[in-house]
Amino acid sequence: MGRTYNIIKYLCLLAWATFVVFPFLWALSTSFKDANAVTSGARYIPWLEFEPSVEGWTSLFASGSRGINIVTPFMNSASVTLLASIVSLGLGTLAAYGLSRFSYKAGFIKNSDITFFFISQRIMPPIVLAIPFFLMLKEIQALDTIFGLVIVYVALLLPIAVWVMTDFFASIPKELDEMAMIDGCTPIGAFFRVVLPNSTAGLVVAGMFCLIFGWNDFFFAFILTFTETQLLPVAIVSLNSSVTPWWSLSAFALISVTPLALIAIVVERFMSRGSLAGAFR
Amino acid sequence: MAEITLKNLGHSYSTAPMSEEDYALKPVDLVWEDGKTYSLLGPSGCGKTTMLNIISGLLHPSEGQLLFDGQDVTQKSTSERNIAQVFQFPVIYTTKSVRRNLSFPLECREWEPKKIANRVAEVSELLELDDILDMPARRLSADQKQLISLGRGLVRDDVSAVLLDEPLTVIDPQMKFSLRRKLREINRRTGTTMILVTHDQSEAMSFADEVVVMKDGRVQQSGRPEQLFERPQNTFVGYFIGSPPINLFNVDVQGDSLACPALDLSGIPRGQLEPGALQIGIRPEHLSFSEPTEKGAIATVEACENLGIEQIVSLRAQTGEAFKVKSRLRRKIGVGSQLAVSVAEKDVLVFQDGRLA
Numbered sequence: 001m002g003r004t005y006n007i008i009k010y011l012c013l014l015a016w017a018t019f020v021v022f023p024f025l026w027a028l029s030t031s032f033k034d035a036n037a038v039t040s041g042a043r044y045i046p047w048l049e050f051e052p053s054v055e056g057w058t059s060l061f062a063s064g065s066r067g068i069n070i071v072t073p074f075m076n077s078a079s080v081t082l083l084a085s086i087v088s089l090g091l092g093t094l095a096a097y098g099l100s101r102f103s104y105k106a107g108f109i110k111n112s113d114i115t116f117f118f119i120s121q122r123i124m125p126p127i128v129l130a131i132p133f134f135l136m137l138k139e140i141q142a143l144d145t146i147f148g149l150v151i152v153y154v155a156l157l158l159p160i161a162v163w164v165m166t167d168f169f170a171s172i173p174k175e176l177d178e179m180a181m182i183d184g185c186t187p188i189g190a191f192f193r194v195v196l197p198n199s200t201a202g203l204v205v206a207g208m209f210c211l212i213f214g215w216n217d218f219f220f221a222f223i224l225t226f227t228e229t230q231l232l233p234v235a236i237v238s239l240n241s242s243v244t245p246w247w248s249l250s251a252f253a254l255i256s257v258t259p260l261a262l263i264a265i266v267v268e269r270f271m272s273r274g275s276l277a278g279a280f281r
Numbered sequence: 282m283a284e285i286t287l288k289n290l291g292h293s294y295s296t297a298p299m300s301e302e303d304y305a306l307k308p309v310d311l312v313w314e315d316g317k318t319y320s321l322l323g324p325s326g327c328g329k330t331t332m333l334n335i336i337s338g339l340l341h342p343s344e345g346q347l348l349f350d351g352q353d354v355t356q357k358s359t360s361e362r363n364i365a366q367v368f369q370f371p372v373i374y375t376t377k378s379v380r381r382n383l384s385f386p387l388e389c390r391e392w393e394p395k396k397i398a399n400r401v402a403e404v405s406e407l408l409e410l411d412d413i414l415d416m417p418a419r420r421l422s423a424d425q426k427q428l429i430s431l432g433r434g435l436v437r438d439d440v441s442a443v444l445l446d447e448p449l450t451v452i453d454p455q456m457k458f459s460l461r462r463k464l465r466e467i468n469r470r471t472g473t474t475m476i477l478v479t480h481d482q483s484e485a486m487s488f489a490d491e492v493v494v495m496k497d498g499r500v501q502q503s504g505r506p507e508q509l510f511e512r513p514q515n516t517f518v519g520y521f522i523g524s525p526p527i528n529l530f531n532v533d534v535q536g537d538s539l540a541c542p543a544l545d546l547s548g549i550p551r552g553q554l555e556p557g558a559l560q561i562g563i564r565p566e567h568l569s570f571s572e573p574t575e576k577g578a579i580a581t582v583e584a585c586e587n588l589g590i591e592q593i594v595s596l597r598a599q600t601g602e603a604f605k606v607k608s609r610l611r612r613k614i615g616v617g618s619q620l621a622v623s624v625a626e627k628d629v630l631v632f633q634d635g636r637l638a
């Protein structure tokens with residue numbers, strides 16, 4: 001009975017794992033194919049079914065007509081995502097702390113309304129924001145610059161940071177801050193010396209979401225840049241020409257998910273240490 | 282160290298209080314004398330925590346003034362007031378070691394490292410925390426955590442007062458007893474004012490020089506434990522202090538004096554009372570019983586509870602009123618038997634409309 005159950009369980013898990021991992025393996029194998037191996041039917045195993053070539057990978061670091069250089073878009077993407085995430089996390093954490101500890105009132109607007117206002121920024125379809133953002137960036141001459149993209153990404157990521165951190169601070173009893181003040185901290189001191197060190201788990205999760213959403217965004221990167229400041233997702237698309245270079249595309253895709261995969265591994269470690277659940281008490 | 286004065290101090294959590302009902306703490310004048318131990322006693326939700334939070338500055342009162350040694354501190358922040366407070370549930374800094382937890386209040390006040398180390402050593406010895414000083418604080422059991430909270434409260438030796446908000450709830454009974462003794466000892470040695478919030482009357486009575494009884498946001502009475510016991514200012518205090526609570530009997534007015542048919546008493550001085558609901562109260566400890574005789578009140582035994590060295594006898598008077606008597610355990614008392622009940626006149630308290638006359 002137990003044995004059969006285990007067998008079925010592992011078969012199901014295996015099937016699911018294959019389903020999830022297959023696209024990656026497929027991309028990995030494709031990145032080593034040449035034009036011939038891609039177009040003449042499905043082939044899976046290098047050396048046996050096709051002769052591997054590193055053309056796909058080298059083309060990404062070539063210059064001139066032989067391909068495109070991926071290093072610049074990669075660095076652009078990294079700077080924009082990191083800067084925007086840091087700013088969002090900083091501002092978002094402060095906002096969330098305020099929202100979780102103090103009561104604000106402006107007419108009928110209360111704390112929960114302010115929190116909802118932040119979240120509602122993500123409810124709107126991006127297309128609604130595209131034109132206003134375009135015009136605003138144009139006004140301050142920040143189209144096609146890292147600076148302009150950072151501003152827009154902060155607007156996109158801030159709601160996520162506020163949302164995650166408000167929830168997290170709500171789970172930290174306010175007695176912790178009160179205790180810190182009794183022990184002699186100012187309210188700001190209490191936040192930095194006591195609450196923040198207790199919030200690493202929340203900060204890691206919020207940071208992870210910011211990095212993922214920032215890194216993966218294509219829409220705004222596409223609309224708000226032209227030639228000067230190309231981000232990774234846009235660069236991938238621009239690879240496409242009359243003959244689709246599947247091998248380069250695959251290599252490119254793999255490179256662009258690598259940072260996220262690394263983050264996922266780090267965060268997973270962090271979460272499995274149990275520091276997220278029961279971070280307090 | 283300071284004398285803490287509440288001047289017509291009250292607090293309402295609603296921004297526009299309409300009536301008395303809206304006040305979690307009704308305006309009160311009260312003085313906490315320097316160096317004494319106090320218990321703040323009252324049922325759940327009566328405003329004990331509100332009172333402490335106002336004293337420590339976590340809460341700003343909606344009206345009235347708070348004075349430390351005659352100086353108005355109503356608008357001062359918590360950290361400026363130099364108050365120690367311990368909450369009901371342990372609050373510890375989970376990211377710090379036990380030692381850093383204990384030294385944190387001193388670091389915040391920028392003591393010299395050497396003085397900090399000495400002081401932490403003293404306090405940890407007092408609370409028997411020396412062995413775990415270098416453990417991460419999050420690994421500890423609930424009562425160890427509470428000891429750390431307590432230690433953080435005691436580590437500053439110059440505080441105006443130590444406020445303890447039911448800190449002993451999570452601590453096991455044996456430990457509770459010794460902690461209470463330690464707190465008293467610290468008070469005697471350092472002369473630090475201590476206010477212990479509790480809803481356990483025996484804890485309150487055994488800890489404090491003075492007990493303050495609250496109900497529904499109002500201070501009912503404050504005084505030495507025996508005063509509250511012997512002369513409760515109203516029936517609530519009579520009821521809340523003492524176990525079992527005070528017995529109340531109906532009385533008849535006979536000219537200038539009162540009579541209590543249930544106990545066959547008459548000629549109780551009436552004093553200057555206006556007409557109103559009159560009752561007399563008698564502590565169960567002050568009643569005594571004996572074999573029935575010709576004279577005096579007779580009551581029927583309904584139950585008898587043996588407490589080892591004492592017994593609590595539930596009786597019903599011939600008027601139908603139920604009451605209790607607490608006495609030394611002498612002999613077995615059969616349920617249904619008849620007993621004569623008597624009381625000394627000095628132990629009879631007259632209440633008018635629930636207030637001691």
Ligand SMILES: Nc1ncnc2c1ncn2[C@@H]1O[C@H](COP(=O)(O)OP(=O)(O)OP(=O)(O)O)[C@@H](O)[C@H]1O
Pocket residue numbers: 294305323324325326327328329330331332480
């Ligand atoms: N932050 C708050 N907002 C609104 N009302 C509150 C708040 N805190 C307490 N109250 C109300 O004020 C009253 C007094 O509360 P308080 O916490 O002072 O009681 P307590 O005597 O400490 O009770 P307990 O023994 O349960 O701790 C209660 O009716 C409570 O509902």
Ligand SMILES: [Mg+2]
Pocket residue numbers: 329330331446
């Ligand atoms: Mg309370």
